[in-house]
Amino acid sequence: MAPTVPFFQQVNLNFDTAARYTDFPSGLLDQVKMCNTICHMAFPVKRDDGAIEVIHGWRAEHSHHKLPTKGGIRYSTLVDEDEVMALAALMTYKCALVDVPFGGAKGGVQIDIRKYSTDELERITRRYTYELVRKNFIGPGIDVPAPDYGTGEREMTWIADTYTTLNPGALDTLACVTGKPVEQSGIHGRRAATGRGVYFGIREACNVPEDMKTLGLEPGLDGKRVTVQGFGQVGYHAAKFLSEGGAVVVGLADIGGAIYNSNGLDVEEAFQYRGENGSLFNFPDATNLSKPAHVLELDCDILVPAALENQITRHNASRIKAKIIGEAANGPTTPEADDILKAQRVMVIPDVYLNSGGVTLSYFEWLKNLSHVRFGRLESRFDENMRRNLLKAVENVSGKRFPEEEQERLTHGATEEDLVDAALEDTMITAYHEIRTEARALGGEFHLRTAAFLIAINKVAQFYMQAGIFP
Numbered sequence: 001m002a003p004t005v006p007f008f009q010q011v012n013l014n015f016d017t018a019a020r021y022t023d024f025p026s027g028l029l030d031q032v033k034m035c036n037t038i039c040h041m042a043f044p045v046k047r048d049d050g051a052i053e054v055i056h057g058w059r060a061e062h063s064h065h066k067l068p069t070k071g072g073i074r075y076s077t078l079v080d081e082d083e084v085m086a087l088a089a090l091m092t093y094k095c096a097l098v099d100v101p102f103g104g105a106k107g108g109v110q111i112d113i114r115k116y117s118t119d120e121l122e123r124i125t126r127r128y129t130y131e132l133v134r135k136n137f138i139g140p141g142i143d144v145p146a147p148d149y150g151t152g153e154r155e156m157t158w159i160a161d162t163y164t165t166l167n168p169g170a171l172d173t174l175a176c177v178t179g180k181p182v183e184q185s186g187i188h189g190r191r192a193a194t195g196r197g198v199y200f201g202i203r204e205a206c207n208v209p210e211d212m213k214t215l216g217l218e219p220g221l222d223g224k225r226v227t228v229q230g231f232g233q234v235g236y237h238a239a240k241f242l243s244e245g246g247a248v249v250v251g252l253a254d255i256g257g258a259i260y261n262s263n264g265l266d267v268e269e270a271f272q273y274r275g276e277n278g279s280l281f282n283f284p285d286a287t288n289l290s291k292p293a294h295v296l297e298l299d300c301d302i303l304v305p306a307a308l309e310n311q312i313t314r315h316n317a318s319r320i321k322a323k324i325i326g327e328a329a330n331g332p333t334t335p336e337a338d339d340i341l342k343a344q345r346v347m348v349i350p351d352v353y354l355n356s357g358g359v360t361l362s363y364f365e366w367l368k369n370l371s372h373v374r375f376g377r378l379e380s381r382f383d384e385n386m387r388r389n390l391l392k393a394v395e396n397v398s399g400k401r402f403p404e405e406e407q408e409r410l411t412h413g414a415t416e417e418d419l420v421d422a423a424l425e426d427t428m429i430t431a432y433h434e435i436r437t438e439a440r441a442l443g444g445e446f447h448l449r450t451a452a453f454l455i456a457i458n459k460v461a462q463f464y465m466q467a468g469i470f471p
């Protein structure tokens with residue numbers, strides 16, 4: 001059933017709830033809330049059979065308070081102006097929350113990717129990029145896209161190549177888009193980053209004994225039963241890291257079907273199985289669910305919606321059994337459902353915080369592209385040599401030798417992967433406690449979304465104030 005409130009309005013309702021706790025002038029709050037610019041394009045694409053089709057695409061830049069603006073590109077039939085504006089607004093608040101110095105943006109192309117060949121998708125992506133260039137909606141210092149629903153490394157490579165071709169001789173063209181493959185100037189860990197951040201965020205929430213006691217749960221991730229809706233870039237990685245971190249994944253769903261096993265599902269095997277069979281249906285030792293949406297209502301401790309917006313609504317919220325909802329997708333819970341969940345004392349870890357791992361790693365990729373050097377390249381060997389010297393000195397003084405494996409572990413110089421993973425973990429932990437502290441000041445552990453919005457609004461509004469735009 002369709003939600004009663006359009007998506008951008010839903011985001012703004014959350015904004016308004018939080019804004020009540022500030023005393024910024026209403027005009028300034030309006031400026032923070034509004035979508036600054038939006039571009040709608042309609043362009044022709046030649047199908048493989050020679051037919052011409054008109055494709056609709058959008059790019060919304062929600063806030064220019066910091067540049068470039070940043071946000072993914074989505075390919076889906078549901079894409080429209082309202083959706084990209086809502087998603088762009090979430091990007092502004094997300095970036096502010098985790099101190100990533102960008103304004104928010106989002107783009108989308110209204111297509112069902114399953115109905116187009118690879119060649120057709122390439123033509124669509126390159127033409128969409130060309131339109132963005134023509135309208136000045138892309139560039140390392142202007143607006144930097146990334147992957148989202150229906151797009152991935154392949155599309156980001158086409159975008160980077162088209163932009164570079166149209167800007168001959170420019171030095172920083174590869175910083176025009178993030179989420180590229182590592183071999184194409186991407187960064188280690190970007191593919192898994194959003195799911196990895198989801199894992200760090202949920203783990204942190206579960207590690208607070210006081211909050212788990214309130215929910216009637218044991219502290220820690222160990223043994224907690226998890227269900228995941230959406231088994232793409234975000235859902236697969238979230239499920240993988242949560243299960244590696246000790247949780248038991250009991251339910252999985254993608255658009256083609258859903259499966260359940262109360263004793264746990266092997267995430268890696270399910271991923272392989274879906275790859276080979278095109279669907280999760282009939283995965284060995286699992287029960288098929290009659291509808292993918294039923295995965296939301298399974299008996300579990302943690303529910304991770306990782307597909308699309310408007311999944312938990314006033315129609316199904318009261319049937320949710322999970323005590324914790326970790327919003328990996330953007331906008332999975334409508335404000336009406338949020339109220340029902342609050343009354344049921346369900347802890348909702350909000351999207352605006354929980355899926356910020358993607359943009360955090362995108363920030364690092366952008367920095368890497370601008371500096372033209374991989375993280376760790378200058379210091380890794382130097383660090384390793386210093387540590388070896390230190391161990392040698394300890395061995396000389398003590399007269400004992402460290403075992404080979406111990407030496408390896410203690411002296412290993414940090415790689416790019418190590419550095420960005422540690423930085424992501426630190427970002428997610430720091431932001432969680434900032435939000436939790438604010439939520440408690442607002443009256444409880446169930447106000448995480450309002451707290452997250454409040455922190456973001458304060459940061460963006462203060463930036464405007466300090467910039468002197470509102471003297």
Ligand code: NAD
Nearest residue numbers: 148149150230231232233234254255292307329330355358
């Ligand atoms: P994706 O295209 O890689 O995967 C989407 C998955 O959702 C697919 O497995 C699809 O089958 C499934 N799905 C779609 N409709 C469904 C339904 N009704 N029931 C069950 N499964 C369904 O997309 P993604 O990149 O993983 O993005 C998922 C969500 O995460 C989106 O809301 C996106 O905005 C958000 N997000 C993505 C990133 C990123 O880095 N990719 C970053 C932040 C937020």
